[in-house]
Amino acid sequence: MATTPNPQANLTMTSTPVSETGAGSLRDRLFHPSTRQKLLAFASLLALVVFFSIANDNFLQIDNLVSILQSTAVNGVLAIACTFVIITAGIDLSVGTMMTFCSVMAGVFLTYWGLPIYFGIFAAIFFGALCGWTSGMLIAKLKVPPFIATLGMMMLLKGLSLVISGTKPIYFNDTPSFPQISQESLIGDLIPALPIPNAVLILFLVAIAAGVVLNKTVFGRYTFALGSNEEALRLSGVKVDFWKVTVYTVSGAICGIAGLLIASRLNSAQPALGQGYELDAIAAVVIGGTSLSGGTGTILGTIIGAFIMSVLINGLRIMSVAQEWQTVVTGVIIILAVYMDILRRRRQ
Amino acid sequence: MIKRRALNIALGLSFAFGASGIAQAQEVYIPLVSKGFQHQFWQAVKAGANQAATDYKVKVTFEGPETEAMVDKQIDMLSAALAKKPQAIGFAALDSKAALPLLKKAQAAKIPVVAFDSGVDSDIPVTTATTDNKAAAALAADKMAELIGKEGEVAVVAHDQTSRTGIDRRDGFVDRMKSAYPKIKIVSIQYGAGDQLKSTEVTKSILQAYPKLKGAFGTNEGSAIGVLNGAREMKRKVVIVGFDSGKQQKDAIRDGQMAGAITQNPVGIGYKTVEAAVKALKGEKLPKIIDTGFYWYDKSNIADPKIAAVLYD
Numbered sequence: 001m002a003t004t005p006n007p008q009a010n011l012t013m014t015s016t017p018v019s020e021t022g023a024g025s026l027r028d029r030l031f032h033p034s035t036r037q038k039l040l041a042f043a044s045l046l047a048l049v050v051f052f053s054i055a056n057d058n059f060l061q062i063d064n065l066v067s068i069l070q071s072t073a074v075n076g077v078l079a080i081a082c083t084f085v086i087i088t089a090g091i092d093l094s095v096g097t098m099m100t101f102c103s104v105m106a107g108v109f110l111t112y113w114g115l116p117i118y119f120g121i122f123a124a125i126f127f128g129a130l131c132g133w134t135s136g137m138l139i140a141k142l143k144v145p146p147f148i149a150t151l152g153m154m155m156l157l158k159g160l161s162l163v164i165s166g167t168k169p170i171y172f173n174d175t176p177s178f179p180q181i182s183q184e185s186l187i188g189d190l191i192p193a194l195p196i197p198n199a200v201l202i203l204f205l206v207a208i209a210a211g212v213v214l215n216k217t218v219f220g221r222y223t224f225a226l227g228s229n230e231e232a233l234r235l236s237g238v239k240v241d242f243w244k245v246t247v248y249t250v251s252g253a254i255c256g257i258a259g260l261l262i263a264s265r266l267n268s269a270q271p272a273l274g275q276g277y278e279l280d281a282i283a284a285v286v287i288g289g290t291s292l293s294g295g296t297g298t299i300l301g302t303i304i305g306a307f308i309m310s311v312l313i314n315g316l317r318i319m320s321v322a323q324e325w326q327t328v329v330t331g332v333i334i335i336l337a338v339y340m341d342i343l344r345r346r347r348q
Numbered sequence: 349m350i351k352r353r354a355l356n357i358a359l360g361l362s363f364a365f366g367a368s369g370i371a372q373a374q375e376v377y378i379p380l381v382s383k384g385f386q387h388q389f390w391q392a393v394k395a396g397a398n399q400a401a402t403d404y405k406v407k408v409t410f411e412g413p414e415t416e417a418m419v420d421k422q423i424d425m426l427s428a429a430l431a432k433k434p435q436a437i438g439f440a441a442l443d444s445k446a447a448l449p450l451l452k453k454a455q456a457a458k459i460p461v462v463a464f465d466s467g468v469d470s471d472i473p474v475t476t477a478t479t480d481n482k483a484a485a486a487l488a489a490d491k492m493a494e495l496i497g498k499e500g501e502v503a504v505v506a507h508d509q510t511s512r513t514g515i516d517r518r519d520g521f522v523d524r525m526k527s528a529y530p531k532i533k534i535v536s537i538q539y540g541a542g543d544q545l546k547s548t549e550v551t552k553s554i555l556q557a558y559p560k561l562k563g564a565f566g567t568n569e570g571s572a573i574g575v576l577n578g579a580r581e582m583k584r585k586v587v588i589v590g591f592d593s594g595k596q597q598k599d600a601i602r603d604g605q606m607a608g609a610i611t612q613n614p615v616g617i618g619y620k621t622v623e624a625a626v627k628a629l630k631g632e633k634l635p636k637i638i639d640t641g642f643y644w645y646d647k648s649n650i651a652d653p654k655i656a657a658v659l660y661d
Contacts, residue, residue: 064431266446272417317428
């Protein structure tokens, strides 16, 4: 994997006009492997929605759909953060506790120091980027394997969150506009029938931004190249370490946004929360067709993956399926999704 | 291929719970959203709720997040529960403030909320079914005093310093000792997060620091097991009083390593929660707090049917 360039990766990587025109007819395009993967994931999501709608009348209600969207926001943003790292063939186990750390820092700025709300938003994103940068430096410069470096960060940040907050939640009661970040609904103000909370709007904005960055910028191209053939990239004179650190920094900043979303939704920074969330995020990325061996992946896939997970859990709850079975089904779906992906690759 | 996958998923789903079926419109449905799910304690609460569901002919479901830190997951559960348009709802809040918007929604939809276990910090719930933890811990203090001859050094290993149960059990024990037994001195109060291993380490350091220690109180299952392990590893003979049950704790009480423990009535908590919800739906007046009771148990009464019924493995 490290020595032979992955053809699939190159296809996704060079999303320049040359390869787009090469796709040819609509038929070719539909059966283009990366399109097919997206279609498959999307079809599964649709199948789930249809299944649950038929199974229980309460599923396809505006209120419930809004809850699904809202419950996807945090995991979706975390999964986007993970997508960047996983495309480079890295892994980030610290996204969950990093998110928590960022929300605690927002709490420190807003509640402890009484600063205006913009400082809180800045703090969350800044400290996320700082943590990501630290992980990146550990991995790129000190050559600590990503799994270990981010495992360490996971614990370190969990501990720091508890220490800084004094193991108690920090409430944002003095900043009444803070809960609005995720709970208010700009869309609902325009179209009262669709009270989609801002958290969801932010998820989609982050997704679009991440998609553009990944596909249309030098940074994005290097992200894919790092995952498919780091050595070749190094030999062609690219500052590999610099770009790797940048990937982790960007990923950290996105975790900061997730930190804002969750803190704003709960109107508090909950310092003990966060562990376990990294696995949900990684699962969403993997269901979305991003390979853990790096070089491939799309933001759209990740978003669909995140929605598959939340639709599944919500639907099973609405059907009053026993909780232990909900977990079993989620596990089966993850394995199934990854197996389909392997089948597809093998056929190429 | 797409079809096949969709079919697979559909088949898988219907296979897993084909029989569980769809709630009938006329049936009274009461979902319980709890603070936990995997611990034996919560399973016992669930068993009580199911018992009441059979007795009152209603349908209940029971859900809770994996850990007590997952406040947002609990909110997702509560919001899915509300989406099912239940007649009433049982709720044990991890963070009352975070759940407030949804509780208000329930109130607006005229869905009565019954709080259980540690309750909900709001006036929305029609009642709260819970253990009087202060009184329960005071009983533990009385038993401890009796066992050590009403004098000497005692320590407390508590599960945490922020949750309602943690605070009440610690204070209930300490206050009782101070007011009723002047010759007993509480030399150390430490916290082990309810984690067996952490509580073991905490206990060992206490035993190390106080060689004359006569007794130790562990404020929940994990803490009590920790105290037990700590004393065993240090080969020290102290009077150990625990809280809740669980297989290890019951075994230790049977073979005399632990003097005894206070048990809450988790089955009763679940039962009374559902019962209160049914009564609320009938428009009956409910007290602000429903005490679900607690018992002291030791070697002598552990097999007593009344006690055995509320203990869990």
